[in-house]
Amino acid sequence: MSEPSSTPMRVRWARLRLAIVGPLLGAPPSSGELKQAIDQLAARTWPHPTTGESIRFSSKTIERWFYLARNEQNPFDALARKVPKHAGTHPSVSEAVAEQLRLLRRQHPRWTFRLVYDNLVVLGRQNPALGVLPTYSTVCRFMKREGLLRHRVKRHEREPGFVARERRSYEVSHADALWHFDFHACRRKVTTASGELCVPQLCGILDDYSRLCCHLQWYLQEDTEALVHGLSQASQKRGLPREIQSRT
Numbered sequence: 001m002s003e004p005s006s007t008p009m010r011v012r013w014a015r016l017r018l019a020i021v022g023p024l025l026g027a028p029p030s031s032g033e034l035k036q037a038i039d040q041l042a043a044r045t046w047p048h049p050t051t052g053e054s055i056r057f058s059s060k061t062i063e064r065w066f067y068l069a070r071n072e073q074n075p076f077d078a079l080a081r082k083v084p085k086h087a088g089t090h091p092s093v094s095e096a097v098a099e100q101l102r103l104l105r106r107q108h109p110r111w112t113f114r115l116v117y118d119n120l121v122v123l124g125r126q127n128p129a130l131g132v133l134p135t136y137s138t139v140c141r142f143m144k145r146e147g148l149l150r151h152r153v154k155r156h157e158r159e160p161g162f163v164a165r166e167r168r169s170y171e172v173s174h175a176d177a178l179w180h181f182d183f184h185a186c187r188r189k190v191t192t193a194s195g196e197l198c199v200p201q202l203c204g205i206l207d208d209y210s211r212l213c214c215h216l217q218w219y220l221q222e223d224t225e226a227l228v229h230g231l232s233q234a235s236q237k238r239g240l241p242r243e244i245q246s247r248t
Contacts, residue, residue, distance in 0.1 A: 012049035014080035020046065020057070021066045025075065038062050090142045092134040100130065101143060109151035113140045171208065172242075178208040179241040181230070183222040192220065203230040207238070208245075214238045 020041055029037045038059050045054035069075035093101075100123060104116050111119075117136050124130045134142070143149070172178045186200040201222040205214040215234035219226035231244070 009050070010080045014076050016046060016049045017065050017079040018069065018076055020062060021069055021075075021079075024066050025069060034066075035059075038066065090134070090138060090145075092132075092138055093142050094131055096130050097133065098142070098146075101139065101148060102146070105143070105148040112150060113143060116143070173209070175207055175210040175212070176239060177242045179205055179214060179234070179244045180208060181205045181227070181244065181246060183219075183226075186218070201226065203227065205230060205234040207241075212238075 024034070024037060024041075028034075041062050042057060042059040045056055047053070048055050065079060068078050072078035090098075097120070100120060101116065104111070104119060108116070114136070117139050120139065121133060124133045181204065183201045183203050186202065189197045189199055191197055198220050200218045200220060202216065202218055203222075203226055204216050206212070207214055214237060215230055217230055217233065219230075235241075
Protein backbone atom coordinates (compact mmCIF):
# COMPACT_ATOMS: atom_id res chain seq x y z
CA MET A 1 0.00 0.00 0.00
CA SER A 2 1.48 3.36 -1.01
CA GLU A 3 1.68 6.26 1.41
CA PRO A 4 -0.18 9.56 0.94
CA SER A 5 1.33 11.81 -1.71
CA SER A 6 1.71 14.59 0.87
CA THR A 7 4.42 12.61 2.70
CA PRO A 8 7.89 13.69 1.53
CA MET A 9 9.75 11.14 -0.57
CA ARG A 10 12.74 10.98 1.76
CA VAL A 11 10.45 10.17 4.70
CA ARG A 12 8.75 7.35 2.78
CA TRP A 13 12.06 5.72 1.96
CA ALA A 14 13.30 6.15 5.53
CA ARG A 15 10.22 4.33 6.86
CA LEU A 16 10.68 1.49 4.40
CA ARG A 17 14.37 1.06 5.14
CA LEU A 18 13.76 1.16 8.90
CA ALA A 19 10.99 -1.44 8.54
CA ILE A 20 13.46 -3.74 6.74
CA VAL A 21 16.44 -3.45 9.10
CA GLY A 22 14.37 -2.75 12.23
CA PRO A 23 14.16 -6.42 13.32
CA LEU A 24 17.94 -6.69 13.03
CA LEU A 25 18.34 -3.64 15.28
CA GLY A 26 15.72 -4.71 17.83
CA ALA A 27 16.87 -8.34 18.06
CA PRO A 28 20.45 -8.57 16.74
CA PRO A 29 21.26 -12.03 15.36
CA SER A 30 23.78 -14.20 17.11
CA SER A 31 27.39 -14.25 16.02
CA GLY A 32 27.72 -15.71 12.53
CA GLU A 33 23.96 -15.49 11.77
CA LEU A 34 23.83 -11.90 10.49
CA LYS A 35 24.50 -12.85 6.88
CA GLN A 36 21.76 -15.48 6.91
CA ALA A 37 19.26 -13.01 8.40
CA ILE A 38 20.12 -10.39 5.77
CA ASP A 39 19.77 -12.94 2.97
CA GLN A 40 16.30 -13.81 4.25
CA LEU A 41 15.31 -10.14 4.14
CA ALA A 42 16.74 -9.85 0.63
CA ALA A 43 14.61 -12.79 -0.52
CA ARG A 44 11.42 -11.02 0.55
CA THR A 45 9.44 -8.48 -1.47
CA TRP A 46 8.60 -5.06 -0.10
CA PRO A 47 5.99 -2.48 -1.18
CA HIS A 48 7.42 0.46 -3.08
CA PRO A 49 6.90 3.63 -0.98
CA THR A 50 5.33 5.47 -3.92
CA THR A 51 3.75 3.02 -6.32
CA GLY A 52 3.03 0.18 -3.90
CA GLU A 53 4.50 -2.37 -6.31
CA SER A 54 6.54 -5.28 -4.95
CA ILE A 55 10.30 -4.71 -5.04
CA ARG A 56 13.41 -6.44 -3.66
CA PHE A 57 16.74 -5.21 -2.38
CA SER A 58 20.11 -6.93 -2.56
CA SER A 59 21.88 -8.30 0.50
CA LYS A 60 24.65 -5.71 0.15
CA THR A 61 22.09 -2.87 0.17
CA ILE A 62 20.34 -4.15 3.28
CA GLU A 63 23.70 -4.74 4.98
CA ARG A 64 24.70 -1.13 4.24
CA TRP A 65 21.45 0.14 5.70
CA PHE A 66 21.93 -2.01 8.81
CA TYR A 67 25.40 -0.69 9.64
CA LEU A 68 24.33 2.86 8.76
CA ALA A 69 21.41 2.72 11.21
CA ARG A 70 23.33 0.84 13.92
CA ASN A 71 26.11 3.40 14.07
CA GLU A 72 23.77 6.38 14.47
CA GLN A 73 21.75 7.52 17.47
CA ASN A 74 18.77 8.34 15.24
CA PRO A 75 18.33 5.48 12.76
CA PHE A 76 15.41 7.16 11.03
CA ASP A 77 17.38 10.26 10.04
CA ALA A 78 20.35 8.11 9.08
CA LEU A 79 18.25 6.07 6.65
CA ALA A 80 16.47 9.06 5.11
CA ARG A 81 17.64 10.26 1.74
CA LYS A 82 19.99 13.18 2.07
CA VAL A 83 18.92 16.42 0.42
CA PRO A 84 21.79 17.88 -1.66
CA LYS A 85 23.06 21.24 -0.50
CA HIS A 86 22.48 22.72 -3.94
CA ALA A 87 18.87 21.47 -4.17
CA GLY A 88 16.61 24.22 -5.50
CA THR A 89 19.56 26.24 -6.76
CA HIS A 90 21.36 26.46 -10.10
CA PRO A 91 25.11 26.63 -9.46
CA SER A 92 25.93 26.54 -13.18
CA VAL A 93 23.84 29.66 -13.81
CA SER A 94 26.08 32.58 -12.93
CA GLU A 95 24.69 35.96 -11.95
CA ALA A 96 25.73 37.40 -15.29
CA VAL A 97 23.91 34.64 -17.18
CA ALA A 98 20.85 34.98 -14.94
CA GLU A 99 20.70 38.73 -15.57
CA GLN A 100 21.04 38.15 -19.30
CA LEU A 101 18.14 35.66 -19.23
CA ARG A 102 15.96 38.14 -17.36
CA LEU A 103 16.83 40.83 -19.89
CA LEU A 104 15.99 38.58 -22.84
CA ARG A 105 12.64 37.69 -21.30
CA ARG A 106 11.77 41.35 -20.67
CA GLN A 107 12.68 42.30 -24.21
CA HIS A 108 10.99 39.31 -25.82
CA PRO A 109 8.14 38.04 -23.61
CA ARG A 110 6.74 35.80 -26.36
CA TRP A 111 9.94 33.89 -27.10
CA THR A 112 10.06 30.18 -26.36
CA PHE A 113 12.68 28.70 -24.02
CA ARG A 114 14.57 27.33 -27.01
CA LEU A 115 14.69 30.71 -28.72
CA VAL A 116 15.89 32.38 -25.54
CA TYR A 117 18.62 29.78 -25.11
CA ASP A 118 19.75 30.05 -28.72
CA ASN A 119 20.14 33.80 -28.33
CA LEU A 120 21.97 33.27 -25.05
CA VAL A 121 24.47 31.05 -26.88
CA VAL A 122 25.04 33.78 -29.47
CA LEU A 123 25.57 36.36 -26.73
CA GLY A 124 27.99 33.99 -25.00
CA ARG A 125 30.11 33.84 -28.14
CA GLN A 126 30.10 37.61 -28.43
CA ASN A 127 30.74 38.22 -24.72
CA PRO A 128 33.30 35.83 -23.16
CA ALA A 129 32.59 37.43 -19.78
CA LEU A 130 29.47 35.27 -19.49
CA GLY A 131 31.76 32.27 -19.04
CA VAL A 132 30.69 28.68 -19.58
CA LEU A 133 26.99 28.61 -20.36
CA PRO A 134 24.64 26.12 -18.68
CA THR A 135 22.82 23.45 -20.64
CA TYR A 136 19.42 23.98 -22.21
CA SER A 137 17.63 21.86 -19.59
CA THR A 138 19.25 23.87 -16.79
CA VAL A 139 18.15 27.13 -18.39
CA CYS A 140 14.59 25.81 -18.68
CA ARG A 141 14.50 24.84 -14.99
CA PHE A 142 15.96 28.21 -13.98
CA MET A 143 13.46 30.20 -16.04
CA LYS A 144 10.54 28.19 -14.67
CA ARG A 145 11.73 28.68 -11.11
CA GLU A 146 12.22 32.42 -11.66
CA GLY A 147 8.83 32.79 -13.31
CA LEU A 148 10.34 33.80 -16.66
CA LEU A 149 7.60 32.07 -18.58
CA ARG A 150 6.42 32.78 -22.09
CA HIS A 151 3.69 35.37 -22.30
CA ARG A 152 0.97 34.23 -24.66
CA VAL A 153 -0.87 37.25 -26.01
CA LYS A 154 -4.51 36.60 -26.82
CA ARG A 155 -5.86 37.75 -30.11
CA HIS A 156 -8.22 40.32 -28.63
CA GLU A 157 -5.22 41.83 -26.81
CA ARG A 158 -3.29 42.18 -30.07
CA GLU A 159 -6.24 43.61 -31.99
CA PRO A 160 -8.35 46.02 -29.88
CA GLY A 161 -11.19 46.00 -32.42
CA PHE A 162 -11.35 42.21 -32.67
CA VAL A 163 -14.55 40.51 -31.54
CA ALA A 164 -13.77 37.51 -29.32
CA ARG A 165 -15.70 35.10 -31.55
CA GLU A 166 -17.60 35.57 -34.75
CA ARG A 167 -21.15 34.31 -34.47
CA ARG A 168 -23.27 33.11 -37.35
CA SER A 169 -26.96 33.92 -37.52
CA TYR A 170 -27.93 30.24 -37.40
CA GLU A 171 -25.68 29.25 -34.48
CA VAL A 172 -27.31 27.79 -31.39
CA SER A 173 -26.44 27.72 -27.70
CA HIS A 174 -26.78 24.03 -26.86
CA ALA A 175 -26.38 20.56 -28.35
CA ASP A 176 -29.13 18.94 -30.45
CA ALA A 177 -30.65 22.32 -31.22
CA LEU A 178 -29.43 22.30 -34.83
CA TRP A 179 -28.07 19.59 -37.12
CA HIS A 180 -26.37 20.07 -40.48
CA PHE A 181 -26.40 17.40 -43.21
CA ASP A 182 -24.73 17.11 -46.57
CA PHE A 183 -23.75 14.56 -49.23
CA HIS A 184 -20.21 14.25 -50.58
CA ALA A 185 -19.26 12.27 -53.68
CA CYS A 186 -16.53 9.67 -53.46
CA ARG A 187 -13.45 10.03 -55.68
CA ARG A 188 -13.67 6.44 -56.80
CA LYS A 189 -16.43 4.46 -58.45
CA VAL A 190 -17.71 1.14 -57.17
CA THR A 191 -19.28 -1.79 -58.96
CA THR A 192 -22.76 -2.79 -57.89
CA ALA A 193 -24.12 -6.34 -57.79
CA SER A 194 -25.55 -5.83 -61.30
CA GLY A 195 -22.14 -4.89 -62.66
CA GLU A 196 -22.85 -1.16 -63.05
CA LEU A 197 -20.37 1.55 -62.01
CA CYS A 198 -21.64 4.27 -59.71
CA VAL A 199 -20.21 7.07 -57.55
CA PRO A 200 -20.96 6.45 -53.84
CA GLN A 201 -22.35 9.34 -51.82
CA LEU A 202 -21.34 9.93 -48.20
CA CYS A 203 -24.12 11.32 -46.03
CA GLY A 204 -22.85 13.18 -42.98
CA ILE A 205 -24.97 14.64 -40.17
CA LEU A 206 -23.20 17.01 -37.76
CA ASP A 207 -24.39 18.67 -34.56
CA ASP A 208 -23.81 22.45 -34.83
CA TYR A 209 -22.94 23.20 -31.20
CA SER A 210 -20.90 20.17 -30.09
CA ARG A 211 -19.49 19.45 -33.59
CA LEU A 212 -20.35 15.80 -32.94
CA CYS A 213 -20.92 13.60 -35.99
CA CYS A 214 -24.36 12.12 -35.31
CA HIS A 215 -24.23 9.69 -38.25
CA LEU A 216 -22.01 8.94 -41.25
CA GLN A 217 -22.89 6.40 -43.95
CA TRP A 218 -22.22 5.61 -47.62
CA TYR A 219 -25.10 5.34 -50.13
CA LEU A 220 -25.19 4.40 -53.80
CA GLN A 221 -26.96 7.62 -54.73
CA GLU A 222 -28.10 10.90 -53.23
CA ASP A 223 -31.86 10.79 -52.95
CA THR A 224 -34.67 11.23 -50.47
CA GLU A 225 -34.60 7.60 -49.38
CA ALA A 226 -30.89 7.84 -48.43
CA LEU A 227 -31.45 11.11 -46.56
CA VAL A 228 -34.43 9.81 -44.61
CA HIS A 229 -32.54 6.64 -43.69
CA GLY A 230 -29.49 8.64 -42.53
CA LEU A 231 -31.60 11.03 -40.44
CA SER A 232 -33.48 8.14 -38.85
CA GLN A 233 -30.19 6.49 -37.90
CA ALA A 234 -28.91 9.73 -36.37
CA SER A 235 -32.14 10.32 -34.42
CA GLN A 236 -31.99 6.79 -33.01
CA LYS A 237 -28.49 7.54 -31.72
CA ARG A 238 -28.87 11.15 -30.55
CA GLY A 239 -32.61 11.83 -30.32
CA LEU A 240 -34.60 14.38 -32.32
CA PRO A 241 -33.01 17.79 -32.98
CA ARG A 242 -34.88 21.07 -32.81
CA GLU A 243 -33.87 22.10 -36.33
CA ILE A 244 -32.17 20.54 -39.35
CA GLN A 245 -30.31 22.51 -41.98
CA SER A 246 -28.80 21.41 -45.28
CA ARG A 247 -25.26 22.51 -46.12
CA THR A 248 -26.03 22.57 -49.86
